[in-house]
Amino acid sequence: MTNMQALSYEPAPRRAPARTRGETPAEITLPLPDMAGGVPLMKALAQRASTREFSDAPLLPATLGALLWAADGVNRPAKGGRTAPSAHAFYEIDIYAVLPYGVYLYDAPRHRLVLKVPSDARNLTGYQDFVGEAPLDLVYVVNMSRLLSMPAQQREIFAAIAAGAIAQNVSLYCASAGLGCVVRGWINHRLLGDALKLNEDELPILAQTVGMLATTLSSLAD
Ligand SMILES: Cc1cc2nc3c(=O)[nH]c(=O)nc-3n(C[C@H](O)[C@H](O)[C@H](O)COP(=O)(O)O)c2cc1C
Secondary structure, eight states, rough: OHHHHHHOOOOOOOOOOOOOOOOOOOEEOOOOTTOSSOOOOOHHHOOOOOOBBBOOOOHHHHHHHHHHHHHOOEEEEETTEEEEEOGOOOOOOEEEEEEEEEEEETTTTTTEEEEEESSSSSGSOSSSTTTTTEEEEEEOOOEGGGGSSSHHHHHHHHHHHHHHHHHHHHHHHHHHHTTEEEEEEEOOOHHHHHHHHHOEEEEEEEEEEEEEEEHHHHHHHH
């Protein structure tokens, strides 16, 4: 990551990852979604919105599986095609799932999560108050080494577009499943790079918090 790429906001106070909650498996096999599930696309579009108040209720494995498949899962196994587009099919965006029980990398071809860091790094994924409360923060990381055959001036633009497509898939899934989410560009790149144990050629460019809406849970309890 160059200084230009890491630029941006006021330095955040130096924070440490929190202790993990629950077991931290080395690998989590994810359930595939019900392909006939969800609300009609137009209804999901009508409901899509950013939310910033979350409950800390954990996401069920089925939800995590459906969410990540919607994000950038393999939808055409014969050719390895994915739910989100990628220029030249370089698939340069890695999705990190930052969970209370560890930081995991989404392995789309095998639809599983692979443990990267055994700590709760949710509080390091952004500056806002709700960060660290919701059960899941996704972090979209560009792997620059996959883009070397692309002209240099296109690399970051195309990667940002690919991350945006993934984030919108997640937003539409959340709208369909009644979950809250918000895309976040206000991230501390260096802090996040360290928390996710990224290499120099890996750049975190966007985060997205996902969780149940605080209001949904309180109305369920009534
Ligand atoms: C690239 C990008 C970065 C964003 N960064 C943040 C952020 O850091 N924090 C935040 O609360 N919202 C962030 N947002 C969400 C916008 O604030 C939000 O989309 C906008 O206010 C419109 O509201 P809506 O999404 O409910 O339509 C970001 C959105 C985009 C597309």
